[in-house]
Amino acid sequence: MSERKIHTTQVAIMGAGPAGLMLSHLLHLAGIESTVVEIRSRRDISHTIRAGILEAGSVDLLVDSGVDNVLRNGHEHEGTEFRVNGEGHRIDFKGLAGSSVWLYPQNEVFDDLAARREADAGDVRYECSDTQITDVTGKPRITFTDSAGQDWELRAEILVGADGSRSYCRSQIPESDRTRYFNEYPFAWFGILTEAPRSAPELIYANSAHGFALISQRTDTMQRMYFQCDPTTNPADWSEDQIWEQLRLRVNGNGFALKEGPIVDKVVLPFRSFVNTPMRHGNLFLAGDAAHTVPPTGAKGLNLALHDVKLLFESLDSYFKSGSTALLDTYSDRALDRVWKAQYFSYWMTTLLHTVPGEQNHAFFRARQLGELRSLLESEHGRAYVAECYTGWQGK
CATH class of the missing domain: 3.30.9.10 (D-Amino Acid Oxidase, subunit A, domain 2)
Known part of the structure; x- marks a missing residue:
């Protein structure tokens, strides 16, 4: 066992999927330090094929932050077709709502963000093991072993759990302090x-x-x-x-x-369908699948994660720049407002279009x-x- 090294950062992020990397990228642009800890390899994440529909707001978040491959390699969809018993009915997104969506696979969003964090010398640690978290209500600490076998203790002011639907961070919230909704x-x-x-x-x-x-x-x-x-x-x-x-x-x-x-x-x-409430415990904040999952019918999973990240970045930026906790204190409620709208839409689309067996x-x-x-x-x-x-x- 190697002697444990200590590293201090402002924000520790568990999970290097699109949500974790997007948050790290936005924090970097704002001059806020972060370290990302991930148990998977970069290659494994890149080869995980997931949903590929981005809302207009998700595209704006990427492009406005300088990650704009979606405009070159993605495909804008101004509508979609519902086929009922073989008969097609087009829904005109642009004409009815004034917005489009973009077809751009999630693994490509990851590749773009991973490349950008690497180009910006971002502190992203892949293939970590033996991860443990302590003191989430005080000064969070993460201990882990990196891919080279070096032991680390990461000390942070804020811990963000963006570590997916099997979130280890989520399990750090006592059962008495959270409610889980599941279908x-x-x-x-x-x-x-x-x-x-x-x-x-x-x-x-x-x-x-x-x-x-x-x-x-x-x-x-x-x-x-x-x-x-x-x-x-x-x-x-x-x-x-x-x-x-x-x-x-x-x-x-x-x-x-x-x-x-x-x-x-x-x-x-x-x-x-799954929601964990609240999305905050002490100085631990959850984002993306760590806090909620939806059926894929409504194409909301990645978009919800990116919306969480946008709200959380704005909250952290306010906190580190002004010392105000106002946005951090309301992060969970503000994020859950959209989460429950998306849960309803995803559930409704699923029951509208599927045949229920039995x-x-x-x-x-x-x-x-x-x-x-x-x-x-x-x-x-x-x-x-x-x-x-x-x-x-x-x-x-």
């Missing part, structure tokens, strides 16, 4: 990556009697597609023919057909669901509600 869904997504051209210029959300499907994109030649399945499904049991049959049943129709190709990856993704009186549920979809899509106000929520409640 597990009775279905999952069967996801594929296929070598094929784009099937459509924008995302397609499909509802059918056979279940939900989502047609997304990655590049001009590589696409992501998902369909609803049982959470216990083993992707290895499914042939390419079976997968394409399910996607065709849920999406094709009225002259539209998916563009197909070889499947190079397949995975089953269970999902849930639903009592399934025929009634299906007919009622179709009635709701018609009411929504035939109403400009209904379409505007989807556009406003999906693009991120701009200015609110």
